Amino acid sequence: MSTAEQLQQKYTYGDYLKWPEDGRWELIDGEPYAMTAPQRLHQDIVFELSRQVGNYLQGKPCKGYTAPFDVRLPRKDEADANVETVVQPDLSVICDPTKLDKQGCRGAPDWIVEVLSPYTALKDMNTKRSLYQLHGVQEYWIIHPEDRWLLVYTLDEQGRYGQPGVFGMDEATAVQRFPDLSIDWSFMAAI
Template sequence: MKLAQTAFRSEDVFTQREFRRWLGDLPPSNINHYELLDGRIVMTPPAGWTHGSIGNRIGVRIGQHVQEQRLGIVFDSSAGYELPSGDTLEPDVSFVSTKRFATQPPRTPNQFLRMAPTLVIEILSPSTARRDQTEKKDIYARNGVDEYWIVDPAKKIVTVFHLTRRRYGAGRSFKTGRIRSRVLPQVDLSAEDVFSL
C-alpha cells in the first residue's frame, strides 16, 4: 500500500471489503487505529490517557443509563461501523438504540457492525481534531447518525449536534451543567463529570 507523505492517509482507494482484508494482514503488535474515510485508509496513533479516561467516563455513565432503561447498547472505540456510504469508522463512544439494532442486518461476531449508530461521541486529540470536526461529522450526518457529540478536552467543552435533514445544525455547547441530549434525554451527565480527572 502506498501512503501519503503524512503517513496518516493512503493514496490508494479501498472498498470496505478490501479494508477488512488489509486490517486482517496487520501484525498483532500494531496498536494504531485505522478507519476508512472516502475510500482512503486513515491511521490514528493512540491518543493518550486523558482521552481514554474521558471516553471511559462517558461510556460508563451513558452505558449504565442505557442498560438500566433497556434502551439499546453502548460501545467503546473498539467497535467499528461499516456505514452505508462505504466509510468504516470507529467512534470513541457510540450508542445504538434497541429499535435501530433490531432493524439492521444480522451481525457477525468479531466483525464491524453494518449500520449507523444512533449517537456518536468523538473526543478531540491533536491528531484527530480537524477530521472529527469536519470530515467525520459530515460522514455521520450523511449516514443518519441522529446525534453527534464533540468533546474538546483542551477547552473543556462538549458540543452536541442534532440531525435535521441529513445535516447537523450549529450545535449547543456545554462548559458547565447537565449535557442535554435528545437521543438520551434522561441521561444524567454533566460537563464537570466528563472533565473531572
C-alpha cells in the same frame, strides 16, 4: 505499485480486514486514516462517559460501544467487502438491533461521541461531521478535553445538522436522543 499509485488507490472494508492487527485504522470514502494511541485525558473521558451511558442503558434496548468498534457506513446496499467507510467512534449508541452483527455495526448509530485529540481534531470536526450527517447519525457530540467544551449536533427534519449547541463542562449536558439522560461532568475536576 508506486507510492503515487498507492495514494490514489481506494480501499474497502474487505481490504481493511486484511491489514495487520497491530495498527488501528479508519477508512473514509476509501481513504485510510491511521489512528494514534489516545492520551490519558482522552481515555479518562471516554471511560467515564461509557460508565454513565452504560448505567443508563441497562435494561433498555439500545447498546453502547467504545472504540475499537467498527461502524461500517455503506453508501447503498453493497456487500460488506465493498463498503468504503468504516470508522471507530470513541462512543457509539445503537438502538436498532438489526444494525448489529459479529463485526460491529452496519449503518448509522443513533448517537456518536468523539473526544478530540491533536491528531484527529480536524477530521472529527469536519470530515466526520459531514459523514455522520450524510448517513443519518441523529446526535453527534464533539468533546474538546483540554478546553473543556463540547459541540452537540442534532439532525433536523431535513436530515441536516444545523448550528451546534456549544456547552461548557461546568454543568450537566442533556442528551437530546435520550431526554432523561444527562452527562455529569463533575468528574472533570479530578482529572
